[in-house]
Amino acid sequence: MAKAMSGAMTGARMVVQALKDQGVDVVFGYPGGAVLPIYDEIFLQNDIRHILVRHEQGAIHMAEGYARSTGKVGVALVTSGPGATNAVTGLTDALLDSIPIVVLSGQVPTFMIGTDGFQEADTVGITRPCTKMNWLVKDTAKLADTIHQAFHVAKSGRPGPVLVDIPKDVQFATAEYTPVQRARTSHYQPRLKGDIDAITAMVEMLETAERPVFYTGGGVINSGSGASQLLREFVEATGFPITSTLMGLGAYPASGKNWLGMLGMHGLYEANLAMHGCDLMINVGARFDDRITGRIKDFSPHSRKVHIDIDASSINKVIRVDVPILGDVGHVLEDALRIWKARGRKVNKEGLAKWWKQIAEWRAVNCLDYKGSTKVIKPQYALQRLEALTKGMDRYITTEVGQHQMWAAQFLGFEAPNRWMTSGGLGTMGYGLPASIGVQIAHPEALVINVAGEASWLMNMQEMGTAMQFRAPVKQFILNNERLGMVRQWQELLHGERYSQSWSESLPDFVKLAEAFGCKGIKVSDPADLDDAILEMIRYDGPVIFDCLVEKHENCFPMIPSGKPHNEMLLGEADTQGVIKAAGAVLV
Amino acid sequence: MSALNIKRGSTSHSAYDLRDPNAEVIESHTLAILVENEPGVLARVIGLFSGRGYNIESLTVAETDHARHLSRITIVTSGTPQVIDQIEAQLRRMVPVHDVHDLTAEGPSVQRELALFKVAGKGEARIEALRLAEIFRAHVVDSTLESFVFEMTGTPEKIDSFADLMRPLGLKEIARTGVAALSRGV
Ligand SMILES: Cc1ncc(C[n+]2csc(CCOP(=O)(O)OP(=O)(O)O)c2C)c(N)n1
Ligand SMILES: [Mg+2]
Numbered sequence: 133m134a135k136a137m138s139g140a141m142t143g144a145r146m147v148v149q150a151l152k153d154q155g156v157d158v159v160f161g162y163p164g165g166a167v168l169p170i171y172d173e174i175f176l177q178n179d180i181r182h183i184l185v186r187h188e189q190g191a192i193h194m195a196e197g198y199a200r201s202t203g204k205v206g207v208a209l210v211t212s213g214p215g216a217t218n219a220v221t222g223l224t225d226a227l228l229d230s231i232p233i234v235v236l237s238g239q240v241p242t243f244m245i246g247t248d249g250f251q252e253a254d255t256v257g258i259t260r261p262c263t264k265m266n267w268l269v270k271d272t273a274k275l276a277d278t279i280h281q282a283f284h285v286a287k288s289g290r291p292g293p294v295l296v297d298i299p300k301d302v303q304f305a306t307a308e309y310t311p312v313q314r315a316r317t318s319h320y321q322p323r324l325k326g327d328i329d330a331i332t333a334m335v336e337m338l339e340t341a342e343r344p345v346f347y348t349g350g351g352v353i354n355s356g357s358g359a360s361q362l363l364r365e366f367v368e369a370t371g372f373p374i375t376s377t378l379m380g381l382g383a384y385p386a387s388g389k390n391w392l393g394m395l396g397m398h399g400l401y402e403a404n405l406a407m408h409g410c411d412l413m414i415n416v417g418a419r420f421d422d423r424i425t426g427r428i429k430d431f432s433p434h435s436r437k438v439h440i441d442i443d444a445s446s447i448n449k450v451i452r453v454d455v456p457i458l459g460d461v462g463h464v465l466e467d468a469l470r471i472w473k474a475r476g477r478k479v480n481k482e483g484l485a486k487w488w489k490q491i492a493e494w495r496a497v498n499c500l501d502y503k504g505s506t507k508v509i510k511p512q513y514a515l516q517r518l519e520a521l522t523k524g525m526d527r528y529i530t531t532e533v534g535q536h537q538m539w540a541a542q543f544l545g546f547e548a549p550n551r552w553m554t555s556g557g558l559g560t561m562g563y564g565l566p567a568s569i570g571v572q573i574a575h576p577e578a579l580v581i582n583v584a585g586e587a588s589w590l591m592n593m594q595e596m597g598t599a600m601q602f603r604a605p606v607k608q609f610i611l612n613n614e615r616l617g618m619v620r621q622w623q624e625l626l627h628g629e630r631y632s633q634s635w636s637e638s639l640p641d642f643v644k645l646a647e648a649f650g651c652k653g654i655k656v657s658d659p660a661d662l663d664d665a666i667l668e669m670i671r672y673d674g675p676v677i678f679d680c681l682v683e684k685h686e687n688c689f690p691m692i693p694s695g696k697p698h699n700e701m702l703l704g705e706a707d708t709q710g711v712i713k714a715a716g717a718v719l720v
Numbered sequence: 721m722s723a724l725n726i727k728r729g730s731t732s733h734s735a736y737d738l739r740d741p742n743a744e745v746i747e748s749h750t751l752a753i754l755v756e757n758e759p760g761v762l763a764r765v766i767g768l769f770s771g772r773g774y775n776i777e778s779l780t781v782a783e784t785d786h787a788r789h790l791s792r793i794t795i796v797t798s799g800t801p802q803v804i805d806q807i808e809a810q811l812r813r814m815v816p817v818h819d820v821h822d823l824t825a826e827g828p829s830v831q832r833e834l835a836l837f838k839v840a841g842k843g844e845a846r847i848e849a850l851r852l853a854e855i856f857r858a859h860v861v862d863s864t865l866e867s868f869v870f871e872m873t874g875t876p877e878k879i880d881s882f883a884d885l886m887r888p889l890g891l892k893e894i895a896r897t898g899v900a901a902l903s904r905g906v
Contacts, residue, residue, distance in 0.1 A: 260764055261771050265815040268759070285815050320815050445809035448802065 139309040143272040143302045144169035146309050147236060150279040152179055153312045156207050158198065158573055159183070160191040164211025166238025166251060169303035183573060183602055186594035188215050190566035192222020192293075193592070195233045197570025200553045201528055203356060205286050206233040206570065212240055213251030216297070217258065221560060223293045224262040228557025229379060230354055232291035234282050235263075241301035242270050255297045264292030270299065273307040280315035289322030290443040291354055322442060326459030326467060333455050334414065334438045335472045341412035342483030343435075343490075344372045347395065347424075350379030350556070351417015351441060351461050353549045359462035360549045363416065364388070366469055370479050373491060375403035377418050378541055379556045386545030392491070396424045397692050398538040401499035401701060402491055404690070407432050408698040409490070415439040417461045420450040421557070422694075422719075430697030440464045499690045499703055500542055509659050511536060511611045511682040515543035515583070518609060521666050526578045527551065528571045532564040532588030535617035535688045540583040562591030565608060569595060572604040579607070579670060586612040586679075587636050596649040599675040607669050608677045613684045614639060621687050642679035649675075657681040694719035744800035748777065749824040750831060750901045751808065753793040756816040757783050764814060765793060774799060774807050778833070778876070778898035790818060796876075796899050823901050831901040835879045840867040841890030849889045856882045867892070 141149065147170050151159065158181045163171045174182050185191040188210045195206030210219050216237040226233050240249040256268045265285045269275050275298065282294045338344055346367060352359050360383045367374050367390050374384050375395040384391060393400035395407055407413065413435045418424070420439075425431045428450065437453040439446075440461055447456040457464055472478075502512045529544055530553040531537040537554060546552050553571060555563040568582035582589075589610055599606050620634040646653025652672050656665040656679070669676045691702045755761045762781055769776050777796040784792040797807060804822065811820045823829040837858070839849045846868075853860065853870050856878070862869035867890075872882060876899060883894055 256760055257763070260760065261767055266760075289813070319818055322813075443809075443813055445806060445813050447809070449806055449809075452802070 139311070140306050141309050142169065142173075142304060142306050143275050143298065144173045144304070146272070146276045146307075147279065147298070147303070148173040148177060148180065149309055150276045151207060154205070154280070154283045156180060156205075159207045159209050160185055160194040160198070160570065161209030162188050162191060162211065162215060164213075164215050164238065164251070166212035166215075166240060166300050167209060167236075167298075167303075169300065170209065170236070170238070170298075182209075183569075183598065185566070186597050187592065188218035189222050189562065190569075190592050190595040190598065192219050192226065192233065192235065193560075193563050193566035194570030194573070194595075194598075195235075196222065196226050196229075196231045196563075197530060197553050197567030198574045199231050199233055199570075200353075200567075201550050201571040202574045203550060204232075205283055206231070208233065208235045210235065210237050211251070212238045212255065213253045216253055216255040219295075220258060220262060221558075223259055223295065225555055225558040225560045225563060226293035227262050227264065229555065230291050230350060231293065232286040233293045234279075234286050235293065235295045236279075237295060237297050238303075239268065239297045239299040242299045243301065245299065255295070259295050262293070263295050266295040266297065268297045268299075269302055271307075272302050272305040275302060275307070276310040277315050280310070280312055281318055284315075284318050285320060288320060290351075323458065324442075324460040324463045326440065326457040326464035328467065328471075330455055330457045331464060331467050332471055334457065335468055335475060337412050337436060337438065337455070338370065338372070338414065338472070339475070339478040340480050342480055343406075343410045343487045344370075344412040344414065344484075345392075345406045345410040346372055346374035346384075346414050346416060347376075347407060347418055348374060348380045348383055348416045349377040349418025352380055352383040355417065355442075355461035357549060359417075359460075359465060360384070362462060362465040362469060366465055369469070369477065370472075371484055372414075372479075373406055373488070375399070375406060377421065377424060377556070378554060380418065381541060381552045382546030382549045385547040387547060394541050396421075397426075397694075398542065398688055398690065399692075400542070401497050401690050401703065402494035404692065404698040404701060405494050406491060410435045413437045415441075415453070416465070417441060419446045422450075425450060426692045427695055427697045430699075432698070497703070501704075502686070502689075505683065506659060509657065509662060509680060509682045511539050511613065511686055512543055513659065514611060514662060514680050514682060515539050517662050517666055518581070518583075519544050521663065522579060522581070522670065525670075526575075528553070528568075528575060528578055528580045530554065530564045530567040530571060530580070530582045532582070532584040533559045533561045533618075534585040534588055535613075535621065535686070536583055536585045536611040538618075538688045539611070544583075561585075561588035563588075565589060565592050565606075566595045566598075568606040568608070569599050569602075569604045572599075572606050573602065576604075580605075581607045581609050584608055584610045585617060586610050586614065586639060586642075587616045590640075593645075596646075596651065596675065596677070600650050603674070605672075605674050605676075608675070609669070610642065610677065610679055611682050612639070612642070612679050613682050613686070615684055617686075618688070620685070624687070625691075625693065642677050646677040649677075651675040651677065653677045653679065655679040655681070744802070746798050746800060747804060747824070748796060748798045749804050749822055750829065750899060751795045751797060751811070752821040752823055752901060753795065753811055753817060754819040755791050755793060756818065757789050757791040758816060761791070761816045762793065764816065765795075765811070768810055768814070769795075769797070769807075772810065774803065778896075780898040780900055794899055794901050821903070823903055826903055828904040829901050830904060831875050831899050832873055833876050833879055833897055833899050834871070834873045835883075835894060835896040836861070837870045837872070837883065837886055837891060838867060838893040839870065839886050839890050840892050842866060845889045849886060852882070852885050852889075858882065
């Protein structure tokens with residue numbers, strides 16, 4: 133008995149031990165009464181670094197940034213009640229974008245659950261719809277095993293957020309620790325290999341297709357760098373054009389010759405028209421989101437569709453496909469390439485040549501063109517300069533949500549996966565600043581830039597304190613239009629130019645704000661000063677708040693209004709008169 | 721063709737025939753869901769239905785495998801074929817769900833529900849209620865001079881029709897268990 137109990141320890145120590153055994157090196161968190169025993173254990177060790185955030189939402193987005201930029205699981209620790217409820221937005225964000233994170237929350241002691249105790253909230257109840265899985269651990273003996281399960285679930289199959297709720301008495305009590313090797317094997321083992329018949333059917337289709345297109349998404353990134361590598365090989369070898377969703381940018385390099393640019397509501401003309409006009413669509417790890425499809429009825433009407441996805445519920449959810457392939461993107465691409473090569477690397481050369489000619493005509497439209505200015509900084513210009521001056525650097529980009537986010541996706545080029553962190557599915561304003569800190573903590577030497585709108589940025593600006601404390605030299609590149617720009621754009625196009633509540637009034641002086649936090653503030657409003665200002669930002673060894681005053685009424689084009697098909701895209705101001713009908717106005 | 725058993729689309733215009741809710745028939749399906757018998761699992765399954773706007777016509781749940789700690793949830797739901805497929809896929813990807821069977825799609829199945837009926841009445845009506853109960857093979861499990869409680873097991877349709885017959889004869893209350901179902905054969 134004495135021997136068997138050699139691994140006995142308190143629940144609090146188990147938490148730290150389990151994190152170490154899972155290879156965790158950093159935890160983003162905020163203490164409170166219900167997690168004090170765990171904080172004690174954190175105090176007593178040096179292997180795991182704790183990043184003290186300023187708001188629990190910040191902790192979750194940091195864990196997301198960390199996870200997305202490393203391919204590892206991000207970890208956050210919050211207290212009961214308000215600590216846990218503050219985590220809800222971040223959990224939902226991670227669920228919609230399939231980001232693997234483990235959140236540990238404190239809970240009132242088991243004997244007080246249900247009594248409306250101080251800082252009691254039904255955390256597993258509240259977070260059930262916004263986690264992939266969650267657990268309330270009532271027995272210390274099961275705690276370590278549950279944490280191991282949590283990591284397994286977070287990263288297996290379609291990744292996502294999980295939460296483990298740990299009552300305070302469970303943290304104090306003592307039990308035998310369960311090492312990883314002895315954790316229960318989970319029945320949850322999503323299948324990775326795709327059905328060979330289905331893969332062969334896809335290969336047959338791509339051998340003859342006249343107008344094929346690869347439509348790729350965040351699933352390629354989640355599948356790991358090997359998947360991106362295979363995708364590149366496949367694209368180069370077949371010579372097919374490729375487009376990607378917002379979430380998939382970087383899987384195929386922006387400088388690659390087959391790259392059409394991002395597709396979707398603010399995607400490129402050539403990308404959307406290729407989707408509309410193709411005869412074979414190969415969806416690799418994307419999910420036919422409504423930002424992508426536009427009007428369902430008219431979505432890519434002449435194509436046969438293949439869909440590779442690890443999540444069966446994504447297949448045939450929105451768009452019915454001809455060949456569903458359930459499996460991990462990397463595994464499926466590997467098999468597909470092998471089969472395609474074995475069958476003689478056939479493609480329809482003649483058809484492809486015509487298709488590329490057509491695409492060249494669409495490209496010639498030059499859909500990202502905008503009217504330049506020497507008096508005021510155009511947001512597109514600011515991003516072009518940022519791109520030019522940071523190209524080739526070890527660079528990571530995060531964004532907030534709004535027009536600036538779409539312009540960043542359009543004007544910045546991503547050459548590798550895991551370099552682009554943005555809130556796609558939930559569209560969470562306030563994501564970018566904490567995410568940039570999470571990225572920087574994981575990559576201390578890299579250049580990490582948050583492309584922000586002034587309104588979004590204010591939503592979690594308290595995290596500048598975190599950046600200062602932990603010497604995370606994140607660059608906050610704020611495209612300040614003094615507007616809730618994206619809202620303003622919709623009001624202009626859909627609501628008769630009634631600009632209800634879409635001004636950013638009473639903005640802080642961002643330079644003074646930077647000084648108040650103890651970091652550097654830079655303000656620029658003249659296009660002639662922009663380059664020097666950007667260089668100053670890059671060279672500064674520490675966090676920077678960069679207040680870039682830009683044109684206030686610029687609209688983001690191209691735009692496919694909600695409820696419109698891909699081929700009814702607005703390319704510029706001239707196209708916008710009265711285009712969106714009431715039916716489209718009810719959509720978001 | 722694939723593990724999903726999703727038939728390959730027969731036309732090259734696959735996106736045309738989608739989600740026209742008026743054009744597609746609503747079908748009723750019985751799903752058997754094997755889940756871990758843990759707190760919160762039922763809430764997760766039900767939350768899926770409410771959160772995504774699916775119907776629940778009936779639901780039963782109980783532990784069926786004590787050793788493996790598994791419960792069986794039987795849900796009768798309705799929707800277009802595409803929605804039914806989607807429900808099954810959504811259930812399948814839930815972590816505590818071990819297995820899902822669409823008993824309606826997989827072949828013939830046996831469906832049974834247990835119901836209790838309280839019928840109050842005197843004279844002719846009371847005699848008629850008893851006579852009908854015999855025809856329906858309902859048992860009397862409680863009786864007073866003015867009332868019976870009948871117990872009946874059968875398909876939901878049979879229970880519905882018995883209830884219809886009892887209504888004019890003094891039906892006061894019904895309690896139903898919801899459907900339990902198994903596929904026929906092995
Ligand atoms: C938390 C949250 N609240 C509201 C919205 C709706 N919304 C989308 S974009 C936007 C305006 C963003 O303004 P800003 O950050 O300045 O970016 P801009 O569009 O001006 O570039 C708003 C309010 C949202 N996405 N997230
Ligand atoms: Mg703005």
